[in-house]
Amino acid sequence: MNEIINIQNLTFGFSKNKAILKDISLSVPKGSIYGFLGANGAGKSTTMKMLIGNIPDEKKAIKIFDKNLSEFYPDGFNRVGSLIDTATFYDHLSGWDNLLVVSELRNLPKTECERVLHLVDLWESRNMKMKKYSLGMKQRLAIAMTLLGKPELLILDEPVNGLDPNGMVEIRELLIKLNKEEGVTIFISSHLLQEVEKMITHLAIISHGEIRFSGSIKDLNELYRYNHIRIGINNASGFISKIPENYSPKIFDENTLEITVESQKDITNLVKHLVNIDAEIFEIKSTAGLEDWFMEITKN
Incomplete structure (x- = not known):
């Protein structure tokens, strides 16, 4: 089975007159870090809550591990770890004791608590009271809780929201480690595009409840990588007037x-033209990244 999550034509609203999700379809490959990206209010959290059964999927549009949610849960919770909204802890207890409470409720051995604390690099801080944990440490402990029982799939809603840059790096490195070393498939929502771009392999972009793009980073790159190009050239101002208008040339520095180009051939033709007029080119690079692509895809 290559698909861990499959959503087909999902439409949902809390009232008949206003749909929050509009005919959503996407597929999450096994072994991927799948970014579910959109602005606040785009429909990310609603989709996440439906994936874990908090909101009923009455039309059976969602399958996890090739099963409809009504068939998959509750036993399926042993294969899925999730973190939706903000995790809560007993502040007067240590990190270890907080994990122990959850593991005992799930009839898991204490060795699971030790395993996940090592995974999230909190073993040395296990006896510290929660009220002394930093926000980043609390987020890592929350992810540790989702890892109890060795789930095959993690569903994480905005796990780096509110963290400082160091905290973001810690969570990013942790998720990449879990994916590569533990083989965990990760479905992660975020509106922090520059941060999530550094870890995802696949993505879906949602805007106003509609999927505007879904596929791999490679697919997205093939579609949008040629939009904006910067050419390093000695004496740029002396050559701008000699570039055809369809390239919309501008002085960057x-x-x-x-x-602006539409294809690889456009780049080739322009470089040939500049060389023929004795331009000294020392660099060619694309300026586009996920944030640029996101704005291009979601604009009305």
């Missing part, structure tokens, strides 16, 4: 031109 003293030795850099910014152009």
Whole structure:
């Protein structure tokens, strides 16, 4: 089975007159880190809550591990770890004791608590009271809770929201480690595009309850990588007037031109043209990243 999550034509609203999710379809491959990206209010959290059964999927549009949710849960919770909204802890207890409470409720051995604390690099802080944990440490402990029982799938809603840059890096490195070393498939929602871009392999972009793109980073790159190109060229201002207007040339700085192209052939033709007129080119690079693509895809 190559698909861990499959959603087909999911439409949902709390009232008949206003749909929050509009005909959503996406597929999460096994072994991927799948980014579910959109602005606040786009429909990410609603989708996440439906995935874990907090909101009923009455039309059976969602399958996890090739089963409809009504068939998959409650036994399926042993295969899924989830963190939706903000995790809560007993502040007067240590990190170890908080984990122990959850593991005993699930009839898991204490060795599971030790295993996950090592995974999230909190073993040395296990006896510290929760009220002394930093926000990043609390988030890592929350992820540790989701890892109890060795789930095959993690569903994480905005796990880096509110963290400082160091905390974001810690969570990102942890998720990449879990994916590569433990083989965990991760479905992660976020509106922090620059951060999530550094870890995801696949993505779906949701805007106003509609999927505007779904696929791999490679697919997205093939569609959008040629939009904006910067050319490092000595004496850029002396050559801007010699570039055809369809490239929309602009001066970026003293030795850099910014152009707009639609294909690799456009780049090739322009470079040939510049070389023929004795331009000294020292660099060509794309300026586009996930944030640029997101804005392009979601704009009305």
